[in-house]
Amino acid sequence: MAIVDSIASLGQACIRFVLGLGNFAILLAKILMRTGAIWRRPRLIGAQVHFLGNHSLAIILVAGLFVGLVLGLQGYYTLRRYGSEQALGLLVALALVRELGPVIAALLFAGRAGTSLTAEIGLMKAGEQLAALETMAVDPVARVLGPRFYGGLIVVPLLATLFSAVGILGGWLVGVVLIGVDPGAFWSQMSGGVDFWDDVVNGVIKSVVFGIAVTQIALMQGYGAQPTPEGVARATTLTVVVGSLAVLGLDFVLTALMFGEL
Amino acid sequence: MPSDDPVAVQQKAAVAPDAPGASPVVAFRRLSFGYGDRQIIDGVSFEIRSGQVVALMGGSGVGKTTLLRLISGLVAPQQGTVEVFGKPLDSTHQTRLYEARRRMGLLFQFGALFTDLTCFENVAFPIREHTNLSESMIRDLVLLKLECVGLRGAAELKPSEISGGMARRVALARAIALDPELILYDEPFAGLDPISLGVTANLIRGLNNALGATSVVVTHDVAETFAIADRIFVFAPSPTGAKLAAQGTPEELRMSEDPFVRQFLDGRMDGPVRFHYPAPPIGQAFGLGGP
Amino acid sequence: MQARNLNLAVGAFVLLGLLALLFMALQVSNLGARSASNTYELKAYFDNIGGLKPRAAVRSAGVVVGRVRQIQFDDQQYQALVLLDMDARYQFPKDTSAKILTSGLLGDNYVGLEPGGDTEMLKAADRIRMTQSAVVLENLISQFLYNKATEPSAPGGGSRK
Numbered sequence: 001m002a003i004v005d006s007i008a009s010l011g012q013a014c015i016r017f018v019l020g021l022g023n024f025a026i027l028l029a030k031i032l033m034r035t036g037a038i039w040r041r042p043r044l045i046g047a048q049v050h051f052l053g054n055h056s057l058a059i060i061l062v063a064g065l066f067v068g069l070v071l072g073l074q075g076y077y078t079l080r081r082y083g084s085e086q087a088l089g090l091l092v093a094l095a096l097v098r099e100l101g102p103v104i105a106a107l108l109f110a111g112r113a114g115t116s117l118t119a120e121i122g123l124m125k126a127g128e129q130l131a132a133l134e135t136m137a138v139d140p141v142a143r144v145l146g147p148r149f150y151g152g153l154i155v156v157p158l159l160a161t162l163f164s165a166v167g168i169l170g171g172w173l174v175g176v177v178l179i180g181v182d183p184g185a186f187w188s189q190m191s192g193g194v195d196f197w198d199d200v201v202n203g204v205i206k207s208v209v210f211g212i213a214v215t216q217i218a219l220m221q222g223y224g225a226q227p228t229p230e231g232v233a234r235a236t237t238l239t240v241v242v243g244s245l246a247v248l249g250l251d252f253v254l255t256a257l258m259f260g261e262l
Numbered sequence: 263m264p265s266d267d268p269v270a271v272q273q274k275a276a277v278a279p280d281a282p283g284a285s286p287v288v289a290f291r292r293l294s295f296g297y298g299d300r301q302i303i304d305g306v307s308f309e310i311r312s313g314q315v316v317a318l319m320g321g322s323g324v325g326k327t328t329l330l331r332l333i334s335g336l337v338a339p340q341q342g343t344v345e346v347f348g349k350p351l352d353s354t355h356q357t358r359l360y361e362a363r364r365r366m367g368l369l370f371q372f373g374a375l376f377t378d379l380t381c382f383e384n385v386a387f388p389i390r391e392h393t394n395l396s397e398s399m400i401r402d403l404v405l406l407k408l409e410c411v412g413l414r415g416a417a418e419l420k421p422s423e424i425s426g427g428m429a430r431r432v433a434l435a436r437a438i439a440l441d442p443e444l445i446l447y448d449e450p451f452a453g454l455d456p457i458s459l460g461v462t463a464n465l466i467r468g469l470n471n472a473l474g475a476t477s478v479v480v481t482h483d484v485a486e487t488f489a490i491a492d493r494i495f496v497f498a499p500s501p502t503g504a505k506l507a508a509q510g511t512p513e514e515l516r517m518s519e520d521p522f523v524r525q526f527l528d529g530r531m532d533g534p535v536r537f538h539y540p541a542p543p544i545g546q547a548f549g550l551g552g553p
Numbered sequence: 554m555q556a557r558n559l560n561l562a563v564g565a566f567v568l569l570g571l572l573a574l575l576f577m578a579l580q581v582s583n584l585g586a587r588s589a590s591n592t593y594e595l596k597a598y599f600d601n602i603g604g605l606k607p608r609a610a611v612r613s614a615g616v617v618v619g620r621v622r623q624i625q626f627d628d629q630q631y632q633a634l635v636l637l638d639m640d641a642r643y644q645f646p647k648d649t650s651a652k653i654l655t656s657g658l659l660g661d662n663y664v665g666l667e668p669g670g671d672t673e674m675l676k677a678a679d680r681i682r683m684t685q686s687a688v689v690l691e692n693l694i695s696q697f698l699y700n701k702a703t704e705p706s707a708p709g710g711g712s713r714k
Contacts, residue, residue: 043556046559046560046563047559049563049566049567050559050562050563050566053563053566053567054562054563054565054566057566057569093581097577097581127372127374127377128370128372128374129374129375129376129377131336131370131374132368132370132374132375132376134334134336134363135334135336135363135366135367135368136363136387136388136391136436137359137360137361137363137364137391137392138387138388138391139356139360143391154567155566157570158566158567158569158570158571158573159570161570161573161574161577162569162570162573164573164577165573165576165577165581166573168581187580190581191580191581191582194581194582195582195608196577196578196582199582200574200577200578200581200582204574
């Protein structure tokens with residue numbers, strides 16, 4: 001009997017997953033269909049860029065610096081074994097630009113900005129503000145969700161790029177300034193080995209995809225939250241968990257697609 | 263406009279009889295509604311005529327708020343139709359639904375003000391969304407609406423800085439910002455002190471007369487409602503959902519013989535609405551012999 | 554006033570992000586080093602390109618004078634056809650030879666050009682006649698073993714002159 005129960009709950013979990021995927025797609029489609037109406041009010045989008053981006057700057061820059069410092073350190077110790085310390089710049093840059101920048105920035109965004117989005121919308125729902133908008137013949141998807149979606153879409157790639165840039169500077173700080181790797185080799189090996197289109201642009205594309213995923217998940221959780229304190233708390237937790245897993249899963253798919261043939 | 267004496271109730275304007283053949287502002291036709299297998303409303307039919315203050319009354323949880331949500335299209339019926347302004351409400355067709363909603367104002371039970379905006383911005387919101395008026399015109403309109411509810415002085419405060427009763431009044435100013443033809447009130451008297459009760463009752467009646475609108479008030483407050491309403495619909499619970507138990511003018515209902523209406527109006531402990539929640543016989547609970 | 558501060562902050566944020574992107578483009582990646590204009594194309598056929606990849610360097614005397622644009626397979630001659638984008642500033646004689654070399658011991662492959670002595674220069678779409686394929690390790694080993702096998706058996710004996 002217990003086996004049947006566990007199979008049943010597994011089936012339930014699968015059904016819930018597909019349901020969630022469906023909700024995700026439908027809400028995303030609704031927002032995309034109202035793009036014109038949303039962009040007619042750029043001030044709302046600007047306010048969201050400020051809320052999501054400017055307020056995340058501190059954590060992104062600090063985290064980027066630390067990751068760059070560690071990369072520089074660990075990278076140096078590892079490369080020294082093969083006599084390739086000159087390639088430190090290349091190692092740090094590729095690791096950040098291709099993977100760590102987009103992924104970690106998206107994870108930090110999910111934790112910091114994603115949860116704020118979910119909580120804000122969930123509480124608006126609990127306070128009947130979304131229903132009030134509906135009764136005033138204002139579409140809450142266009143007015144509340146839309147600007148936040150495009151705000152996140154703009155912010156995440158910028159944050160990822162900043163993360164990578166600061167990380168590279170951190171690697172330079174450790175490698176060149178502290179340890180003494182030749183700065184010429186550091187930068188020339190880097191610029192020789194990092195291709196703008198294959199590496200930098202692909203990294204940006206990754207962060208755009210992550211931005212869409214994380215922002216949309218945060219909006220979806222908030223919009224569909226139970227209008228109670230427990231419901232909002234659960235929704236914010238799901239935003240972080242589901243958002244993070246989505247980023248990591250998408251990262252694998254995108255890496256395979258983009259860097260597979262190299 | 264509210265009279266100078268805040269406690270006296272507004273005189274009911276003589277209700278002009280509707281022109282023959284005029285369609286009602288709101289009509290429920292054999293409407294049933296429920297969530298899943300829980301039936302909330304069972305086959306209800308009634309009409310609301312224009313220009314009146316109408317009350318929908320009944321016990322807590324009977325489904326009165328659901329009736330308001332059906333009128334504003336926030337939920338859709340399983341069976342039957344809701345007609346608003348003479349046309350059936352189609353909640354799947356967003357444009358037509360929004361057209362109907364632009365002629366309505368809904369006052370939520372706790373106001374539902376936008377907490378990140380000031381009172382002024384809250385009232386200005388529907389004006390900004392639906393009109394192209396200049397900032398100075400909007401300012402004049404907003405201050406006028408706030409003056410109607412007596413809160414022009416609180417225009418620059420945020421909802422977190424005013425009391426709950428005041429927040430509800432600001433929400434009322436927001437609901438009438440575009441001079442709606444139909445104003446819906448969800449439990450406007452709940453939890454108010456006697457002064458606020460009088461103020462609110464005056465506002466509902468006064469605004470209805472001044473705007474030439476129709477007001478639908480969902481409430482279970484007998485005293486205030488009977489003073490201002492032209493027509494009252496009483497809903498009683500049943501195992502298959504709420505049913506319309508009685509309707510009429512306040513005078514007619516005061517003299518009604520219907521057992522539920524009598525229990526409701528007189529506040530009797532027991533009647534069609536049982537005092538005891540269904541339970542096995544008390545002898546069983548205390549281990550005594552059977553009844 | 555508050556709106557203006559907001560716009561300022563948002564603008565600053567976006568500007569910061571774009572500057573980071575610019576930094577990545579110019580300092581970090583190879584975009585700055587590349588001159589997209591002023592190139593002419595040369596062709597070279599190789600029996601084996603080894604690990605040569607598109608966008609690999611073309612060097613002469615160690616200096617980068619061009620990039621590998623494309624690598625194709627010619628199924629008429631059953632050879633690899635490598636298309637090179639050469640920097641227009643540098644002209645090479647018609648008898649220049651192209652070799653596929655490895656940078657460092659374990660590095661990437663690149664195309665090394667050794668100029669000949671011809672007075673006529675290679676023009677756009679010309680073909681480099683003399684090419685040497687990449688060194689393939691298996692061939693090297695078998696060549697070494699073959700040489701070892703055909704060596705005279707004793708170092709000093711066998712030839713009395």
